[in-house]
Structure formats: C-alpha cells, structure tokens
Amino acid sequence: MSKEVQSTGLAEAARDHLVAELARLRQRRDRLEIEVKNDRGMIGDHGDAAEAIQRANELAVLGDRISELDRRLKAGPVRDTGSETLPGGTEVILRFADGEVVTMHVISIIEENPVGHEAETLTAHSPLGQALAGCKPGDTVTYSTPRGPSQVELIALKLPS
Numbered sequence: 001m002s003k004e005v006q007s008t009g010l011a012e013a014a015r016d017h018l019v020a021e022l023a024r025l026r027q028r029r030d031r032l033e034i035e036v037k038n039d040r041g042m043i044g045d046h047g048d049a050a051e052a053i054q055r056a057n058e059l060a061v062l063g064d065r066i067s068e069l070d071r072r073l074k075a076g077p078v079r080d081t082g083s084e085t086l087p088g089g090t091e092v093i094l095r096f097a098d099g100e101v102v103t104m105h106v107i108s109i110i111e112e113n114p115v116g117h118e119a120e121t122l123t124a125h126s127p128l129g130q131a132l133a134g135c136k137p138g139d140t141v142t143y144s145t146p147r148g149p150s151q152v153e154l155i156a157l158k159l160p161s
Contacts, residue, residue, distance in 0.1 A: 015073070018069055018072060018073055019073065021069060022066065022069045022070070022073070025062055025065055025066050025069070026066060028062060029059065029062045029063065029066065032055055032058060032059045032062065033059065035055050036052070036055050036056055036059055039052035039055065039056075084133040084134050085124040085125060085129065085130060085133050086106045086124050086129055086132055086133050086159075087106070087108075087124070087159065087160055088106055088107050088108035088124060088160070089105070089106065089159075089160030090105070090106040090157065090158065090159050090160060091103060091104070091105055091106075091156075091157075091158040092104050092105075092106065092122075092132060092154060092156065092157050092158075093154075093155040093156040093157075094152045094153065094154060094155060095152065095153040095155055096150075096152050097150065097151055097152070101155065102120070103120065104120055104121060104122050105120060105121050105122075106121075106122060106123070106124050106129060107121050107122070107123055107124070108123070108124055127143045127144045127145070128141075128143045128152065130143070131143035132154060132157075135154050135157070136154070136157070137154055137155060137156050137157055138153075138154070139153070139154050140152070140153050140154075141153075141154060
C-alpha cells in the first residue's frame with residue numbers, strides 16, 4: 001500500500017522557490033520571444049547575427065528549464081515506495097569509518113539543499129538516507145556507495161518538530 005509523505009516546511013520552501021524561479025523564467029522567456037521576433041528580417045553585421053543566435057539559443061534553454069520545473073511541480077508530493085524514510089528536516093550526527101563526526105540534515109528533494117551546504121545534507125531517498133531510516137542512536141549502518149559498502153555509526157538523531 002502506498003501512502004503520501006507529509007510535506008515539511010523545507011519541502012514547502014523548496015516548492016515556493018521553484019514557483020518563484022518558474023515565474024522569473026517565464027518573464028525572461030516572454031521578453032526574449034519579443035526580441036527574437038524583432039530579430040527576424042533585420043539586416044545587420046555579423047555581430048548582430050551572433051547576438052540574434054545567442055538569444056534564440058537562450059530561448060530554447062529557458063523553454064527546457066521551464067518544462068523541467070513544470071514537470072517537477074506537477075508531479076506533486078513525493079510518494080513513499082513502501083520503504084521507510086527519514087522525514088525532511090531530520091538532523092543526524094554520524095561517525096564515519098575514518099572517525100570523522102559530521103552533522104547532516106535530511107532533505108526530501110535536492111532543491112531544498114542550501115547553497116554552500118551540500119556536504120552537510122543528504123536526501124531521504126539516498127542509499128545513506130534509506131539505510132538510516134528506522135535506526136536509533138548507537139546503531140552501525142551499512143549502506144552502498146559507488147566504491148562498495150560503507151559503514152557509519154548513528155550518534156544522534158533529531159526529528160523535525
């Protein structure tokens with residue numbers, strides 16, 4: 001049986017960020033469409049032609065990004081695939097095999113990742129995020145990496161309020 005994962009404040013903030021970005025991109029696309037239409041039939045030098053080509057290329061890139069954001073927003077909330085996951089906003093303190101202790105924050109979608117803090121976050125559906133689900137402090141968790149299995153000790157876990 002599939003159940004819907006409750007949205008957290010972080011998920012709502014990420015959604016709001018996507019909606020705002022989508023609005024900005026659509027405004028830019030509308031301005032560029034006018035410029036590209038005005039470029040048609042214009043006679044100018046090679047520099048003018050290069051600028052017109054650049055605007056047309058940017059318009060195509062904007063269209064692709066708008067389509068991607070529309071798809072993400074229309075997909076709705078993340079669906080649980082039957083496996084337990086940590087909710088977004090959970091804070092975990094982990095000790096890695098090399099002895100390094102790191103505090104990490106669980107996010108639901110990559111857009112929630114604060115710029116500059118990528119190393120301090122993990123997604124709930126990543127191999128480490130899934131391995132930590134259902135664990136308690138003191139547990140040693142094995143998870144898969146591209147280089148093979150790795151282990152981490154869960155020192156502390158703080159669920160969002």
